Amino acid sequence: MNAPSTGLAPPKDAARAGVEPTPDSFWISLRYFNLYRIMVAALFLAASLYYEASLNLGSHGLERFRTICMWYLAFGIVFHVLLRHLRDRFNLQLSLHVALDVVAITLLMHASGGLRSGLGVMLLISLIGAALVAPRRLTYLYAAMATIALLLEQTYWTLVNDAPIADYLQPGLLAIGCFASAGITNWLAQRVTANERLARQRGRELETQVRVNQRVIQEMHEGVVVLDRDGRVLQHNPQAQRLLGMDALRGAELARLVPGFARVWKAWRESGADQSPSADVSVRAREVRLRLLEAGTEDDVTVLSVEDLSRSREQAQQLKLAALGRLTANIAHEIRNPLSAISHAAELLAEEKRERDRVRLSRIINDNTRRLERLVADVLQLNRRDRASPELVHLNSWLVEFLEEYVTNESVPPERFVLESDRDCRVKFDREHLRQVLWNLLRNAVRYSPAVARSIRIVLGGYADQVELSVIDAGPGVSPADQGNLFEPFFTTDSKGTGLGLYLARELCAANGAWLEYVEDGPGAHFRIRCTEARGA
Numbered sequence: 001m002n003a004p005s006t007g008l009a010p011p012k013d014a015a016r017a018g019v020e021p022t023p024d025s026f027w028i029s030l031r032y033f034n035l036y037r038i039m040v041a042a043l044f045l046a047a048s049l050y051y052e053a054s055l056n057l058g059s060h061g062l063e064r065f066r067t068i069c070m071w072y073l074a075f076g077i078v079f080h081v082l083l084r085h086l087r088d089r090f091n092l093q094l095s096l097h098v099a100l101d102v103v104a105i106t107l108l109m110h111a112s113g114g115l116r117s118g119l120g121v122m123l124l125i126s127l128i129g130a131a132l133v134a135p136r137r138l139t140y141l142y143a144a145m146a147t148i149a150l151l152l153e154q155t156y157w158t159l160v161n162d163a164p165i166a167d168y169l170q171p172g173l174l175a176i177g178c179f180a181s182a183g184i185t186n187w188l189a190q191r192v193t194a195n196e197r198l199a200r201q202r203g204r205e206l207e208t209q210v211r212v213n214q215r216v217i218q219e220m221h222e223g224v225v226v227l228d229r230d231g232r233v234l235q236h237n238p239q240a241q242r243l244l245g246m247d248a249l250r251g252a253e254l255a256r257l258v259p260g261f262a263r264v265w266k267a268w269r270e271s272g273a274d275q276s277p278s279a280d281v282s283v284r285a286r287e288v289r290l291r292l293l294e295a296g297t298e299d300d301v302t303v304l305s306v307e308d309l310s311r312s313r314e315q316a317q318q319l320k321l322a323a324l325g326r327l328t329a330n331i332a333h334e335i336r337n338p339l340s341a342i343s344h345a346a347e348l349l350a351e352e353k354r355e356r357d358r359v360r361l362s363r364i365i366n367d368n369t370r371r372l373e374r375l376v377a378d379v380l381q382l383n384r385r386d387r388a389s390p391e392l393v394h395l396n397s398w399l400v401e402f403l404e405e406y407v408t409n410e411s412v413p414p415e416r417f418v419l420e421s422d423r424d425c426r427v428k429f430d431r432e433h434l435r436q437v438l439w440n441l442l443r444n445a446v447r448y449s450p451a452v453a454r455s456i457r458i459v460l461g462g463y464a465d466q467v468e469l470s471v472i473d474a475g476p477g478v479s480p481a482d483q484g485n486l487f488e489p490f491f492t493t494d495s496k497g498t499g500l501g502l503y504l505a506r507e508l509c510a511a512n513g514a515w516l517e518y519v520e521d522g523p524g525a526h527f528r529i530r531c532t533e534a535r536g537a
Helices: 012-017 024-050 062-085 090-111 121-131 136-160 165-219 238-244 261-270 309-351 355-382 395-410 431-448 501-511
Strands: 223-227 233-236 278-283 286-294 302-308 391-394 417-421 426-429 456-463 466-473 515-518 526-532
Touching: 024 062, 024 090, 024 121, 062 090, 090 121, 090 136, 121 136, 121 165, 136 165, 223 238, 233 238, 238 286, 238 302, 261 278, 261 286, 286 309, 302 309, 309 355, 391 395, 391 431, 395 417, 395 431, 395 456, 426 431, 426 526, 431 456, 431 466, 431 501, 431 526, 501 515
Parallel strands: 417 456
Antiparallel strands: 223 233, 223 302, 278 286, 286 302, 391 426, 456 466, 466 526, 515 526
16 A cells, blocks of 8 residues: 655656655655664663663563664664665555564563563554554554564463463553554544645645746736835836836835826825726836736735836727728728719710610619718718717607607508517617617618518616617528628628628717627527616716
């Protein structure tokens, strides 16, 4: 049976055989245990040589006692050499050590007059020492070996020297002590070993986490500074030193180095660190944002985040330019087709003499002109999405008025719509933006749903402080392949559409703190607007 593992890296042979390695602490304990054995053997030998039989050591055979001590000492020295050069088969070596102790102490006890010599207590020390590092089964095996030796020793005195049967009480009690002390010691040692293994594992995990955190902090684009309660720098990463433009930060008082930081730091300390204030300051011609964060430690330290605003603005500008480039390319592509159709129809119209064909060509020109007009109108809406003027809107009454306006302007039978509401909702939303979003959703629903009664549902509901406004039609819905592109600009499945309707609808919702999404929960299309309910207004 193998000794408990502590998670150390196993040798190649042990790993190949699937055997867990013996901890180094066990080998060290066995070495000290053997040094104790050498000292005991040497002490007994010296005492027998100096005091002879006056200490009751070797009273039944002094020469035999000295011989056993010498052999005991010799074996202890051999074991010490083996422990220094042979770090393998721990359980076998431990068992040999314990067997030597049991045999040697029993023989020394026999040469000293049996159990009345008091040497039987030495067996307890050996068993307790072995129980600290031995597996549980071996621990009880060692206790059984000591018990057998004690009983055999007492039996010898009973048979040969006619010792009374009542003398078995002492070896019996000592045997019980052997099992009890070995078992309790081993149980405690197992708990200590388990705790040590857990502590070592947690230590490795903590060390790994610390190294990963240090690596991330070192490589991150933002600066990180750790401040003490007086605002002095305890730690920082290289990025913070570069952003703040300081040669030496550690130990410096940041309020004196960074203009405008003293005010933020004072407000932070007075507020009890309940908030995370930030300030945009200029440090050596560089715009940076400083943000204070509570570290949540008992040392009362504060984490300061230093963000390079110029870099963030450059990235935002690059994203805007990239989006503008894609938008311009899409607009050019969308305009090219109608212009080409108009140009071709105009050339044919100049040559065509039949009235019927002239009417058809004129209709083509008018249709493509209106398509261009819708495209231009939608593009102009892109510039207005940030001009939101939110106001309080009572959705229940507003939806009724809006639906009446829609069916009148779009010439759609009102029977096709059904309005469902289970709560009285009020939201902060730009009325014109909400009108454009819902108008676009209803126009798509009318286009793709069957022209029957109650084919389009407008559902108002929600939960907690969330309001959900849904437009659900009875049409075929959106295919899974097209759902990922629904809100992309210029994506459309209608040959006459511009592909900007849903994109603009989501942008207008975002400008008002709302979210437009497609929900796949039925056979038809389901578009849902989610926003926060306005309370106390």
